[in-house]
Amino acid sequence: MIVPAIALNTFREAVRDKILYVLIVFGVLMIAVSRAIGWVSFGGEHKIMTDIGLTAIWMFSGMVSIFIGTGMIYKEVDKRTIYTILAKPAERWQFLAGKYLGLLLTTLVNLVILSAFFIAYLWLCGAPITLALIQALFLTFVEMMLITAVAIFFSSASTPILSAIFTTVIFFSGQLTKWVVELGASLKQTAPWVGKVVYALYLMLPNLHNFNIRREAVLATQSNLQIAIPAREMIDCTIYGVAYTLAVLLAAHLIFNRRNF
Amino acid sequence: MSSQPVIKTEKLRMVYHPGLFERAKVGLEELDLEVPPGSIYGYLGQNGAGKTTTIKILVGLQYAVSGQAWIMGTDVRNSASRRTLGFMPENPYFYEYLTADETLEFYGKLSGMERQARRKRADELIHTFGLAHARHMPMRDYSKGMRQRLGLAQAILHNPPLVIMDEPMSGLDPLGRRDIRNVILSLRDQGTTVFFSSHILGDVEAICDRVCVLNLGKKVAEGRISALLTGRVLEVELSASGIPAGDLPEVKNIAQRAWHDGALYRVLVDSEEKAQQVKSMLEKAGGTIRSMLPHKESLEEYFVRVTSDPARPDGAAEEAPVIKAPAHAEETRA
Numbered sequence A: 001m002i003v004p005a006i007a008l009n010t011f012r013e014a015v016r017d018k019i020l021y022v023l024i025v026f027g028v029l030m031i032a033v034s035r036a037i038g039w040v041s042f043g044g045e046h047k048i049m050t051d052i053g054l055t056a057i058w059m060f061s062g063m064v065s066i067f068i069g070t071g072m073i074y075k076e077v078d079k080r081t082i083y084t085i086l087a088k089p090a091e092r093w094q095f096l097a098g099k100y101l102g103l104l105l106t107t108l109v110n111l112v113i114l115s116a117f118f119i120a121y122l123w124l125c126g127a128p129i130t131l132a133l134i135q136a137l138f139l140t141f142v143e144m145m146l147i148t149a150v151a152i153f154f155s156s157a158s159t160p161i162l163s164a165i166f167t168t169v170i171f172f173s174g175q176l177t178k179w180v181v182e183l184g185a186s187l188k189q190t191a192p193w194v195g196k197v198v199y200a201l202y203l204m205l206p207n208l209h210n211f212n213i214r215r216e217a218v219l220a221t222q223s224n225l226q227i228a229i230p231a232r233e234m235i236d237c238t239i240y241g242v243a244y245t246l247a248v249l250l251a252a253h254l255i256f257n258r259r260n261f
Numbered sequence B: 001m002s003s004q005p006v007i008k009t010e011k012l013r014m015v016y017h018p019g020l021f022e023r024a025k026v027g028l029e030e031l032d033l034e035v036p037p038g039s040i041y042g043y044l045g046q047n048g049a050g051k052t053t054t055i056k057i058l059v060g061l062q063y064a065v066s067g068q069a070w071i072m073g074t075d076v077r078n079s080a081s082r083r084t085l086g087f088m089p090e091n092p093y094f095y096e097y098l099t100a101d102e103t104l105e106f107y108g109k110l111s112g113m114e115r116q117a118r119r120k121r122a123d124e125l126i127h128t129f130g131l132a133h134a135r136h137m138p139m140r141d142y143s144k145g146m147r148q149r150l151g152l153a154q155a156i157l158h159n160p161p162l163v164i165m166d167e168p169m170s171g172l173d174p175l176g177r178r179d180i181r182n183v184i185l186s187l188r189d190q191g192t193t194v195f196f197s198s199h200i201l202g203d204v205e206a207i208c209d210r211v212c213v214l215n216l217g218k219k220v221a222e223g224r225i226s227a228l229l230t231g232r233v234l235e236v237e238l239s240a241s242g243i244p245a246g247d248l249p250e251v252k253n254i255a256q257r258a259w260h261d262g263a264l265y266r267v268l269v270d271s272e273e274k275a276q277q278v279k280s281m282l283e284k285a286g287g288t289i290r291s292m293l294p295h296k297e298s299l300e301e302y303f304v305r306v307t308s309d310p311a312r313p314d315g316a317a318e319e320a321p322v323i324k325a326p327a328h329a330e331e332t333r334a
Helices: A002-015 A018-040 A045-069 A072-078 A081-086 A092-124 A131-155 A160-190 A192-204 A214-223 A231-258 B051-058 B079-084 B100-110 B115-128 B144-156 B174-189 B201-207 B249-254 B272-284 B299-308 B327-333
Strands: B007-016 B025-035 B040-045 B066-071 B085-088 B162-166 B193-197 B210-215 B218-224 B233-241 B257-261 B264-269 B288-296
Touching (some): A002 B100, A018 A045, A018 A092, A045 A092, A045 A214, A072 A081, A072 A092, A072 A131, A072 A160, A081 A092, A081 B085, A092 A231, A131 A160, A131 A231, B007 B051, B025 B051, B040 B051, B040 B174, B040 B201, B066 B079, B079 B085, B100 B115, B100 B144, B115 B144, B144 B174, B174 B193, B174 B201, B201 B299, B210 B299, B218 B299, B233 B272, B249 B272, B264 B272, B272 B288
Parallel strands (some): B040 B193, B085 B162
Antiparallel strands (some): B007 B025, B210 B218, B233 B264, B233 B288
C-alpha cells in the first residue's frame, strides 16, 4: 500500500504542475507542424511526419522525466516533506520505488497522450499506421523507464541542476554508444589507454541506441509496408532496458539508504 | 499498562561531518534515555544541544554512529518501530498542492490504515482541530497555525501510543500554543505518551511530568519536574509599612536592593536567612511587615543554571541523576 500511495501522490503532483501541460502542448504542436514541414521537404510528407512525430514523442517524454524527475527527491528533502513520510512505517526503498513509479506513470501518460494524437493525426492525413511504428513507441517507453531511473538516481544524490545536467548528458550520449565503441576500437592502436577508457565508458553508459528503431518505423511508413522488428530483438531490448533500470534503481537505493536527513 | 519504557536509548552517539576540511561535530554523546509510558516528557536544550538529532534518530531520519535506541522495545532501525509512533516535525511541511483531506488520506495510507477507518478518523480530526472550513483548500493557502494543527493531526491519525513532537509550539501565537498544550494534555489523558522538545519552558513546566535537559549533546539532568525543582529559594522580597523616610544602613548592607515605594519600604534579599534578619531589623526600626514573598526557582532558571555550567549541575535531585561527561567527549568539544 505504501508504494502505490507514494506513486499516486507523485503522479498527482506532476498532474497539478504546469510543466507537464506545457510539455504536452509543445509536443502536440511539434507533431502538428510536422505536416507543414513535410510539404516543403524532400522525401515525402508521411515520412517526415512520422520522423518528426516519433522524435517529438521521444524528446518530450525524455524532457518530462528530466524536468520533473531530477528535482524530485531533492525537493522532498529541501521542503522537508520527507520527514513525515519516512517517520511512517515506510522503508526507504518503498519511498524511492514510489517516487520512481509515480514519475514513470507521468511519463507514460505523457507518452500515451502524444502517441494517441500522433497516430490519430497520421490516420487523418492518410499515412499508414505500421506495426514498426507501434514497436518504436513501445521501445521509447522502455527507454523512458531507464531515463526515469537515471533521473531518480541523480536526484537522490545531487542538486536538481547537476542532476538535470547529468541526466541530459546520459539521455543524449546514450544514443551515441554505437559510435563510442567504434571510437574506442580505432584508438586501440594509436592511444591504447584512451581506447580502454572510451571502451569502459561504453560499458558504463546505457546503450540507448538499442531502443531507437525510429528509422525503421519511418522506412516502413515511407514504403507503406507492414514490416516489423523481430520479436526476439524486441524482447532482448526490453530485457536490457528493465535490467539496466533495476541496476540504476538499486544504485540509487544504496545511496539514498545511507543518507541522514 | 506495561512498565517497559516507551523510548529507550543506550549510549546513543551521533557525529556530523560537515565537509572535507571541517572538523567533525559531536551531535550526541552517549545518550541514555528512558521514557516511561503514559507521561508527557519534555526534552530541553539550547540550540544545537542535540534535541532534534535525538528525535530524528528515533523516527528513522538519521542513523546514530553508535549506541542503540528502541521504541516500545523495537529497534528504531526497524521500520516496524514506527508503527507505534506519530511524529510531528518542527514547522511541518506538506505537499502544497494537496488539501487537508488528501493529506490525511495520504498519511493514513502510509500508516497502513484501512480505507473506512482512515476516512472516519481524518474527518474526526479535521473537526477536532478546527480545519473543517479549510478541508478543501490546498496547503499552500494554509497559515502556520493551520499547518501546525494538521501536522499534529497526521501524527495522531493512526492513534499511536507514542507521539513525538519537535518544537510543537515554535512560532505560534498564545492561542495556538494553548491549543497545542490542550491537545498534549488530552493525549496523555487517553494514555498516550508524548515526547516533545521545546524552548518554551513555561509551557514545559506547566504540562510535563518529566524532563530531560541536554547540553552540547550530553544529558545534564533528567527526572520529574517536582524532583528537579526542589523549591530552592532564589530571592525573598519583603515589604513593610511605617519605616521612616531615608535609608536603613544595616538593611542596605545585606540586601540586594532596598527602596521606598509610596508608604511601603521594600527589600530584596537572596536567601531566607537574610530575610529573617531583615525582618527583625525592620520591626526594630518600628515597621510592620506587610509581606514576605519567596521567589522559588522556575524551570527556566533551573535550565539556565544547568546548561550554563555543566560542571555544576547540583540542582539534580535523587530522581535526577547527572550524567558525568566522559573524558573523550570533553576532548571532542575542545
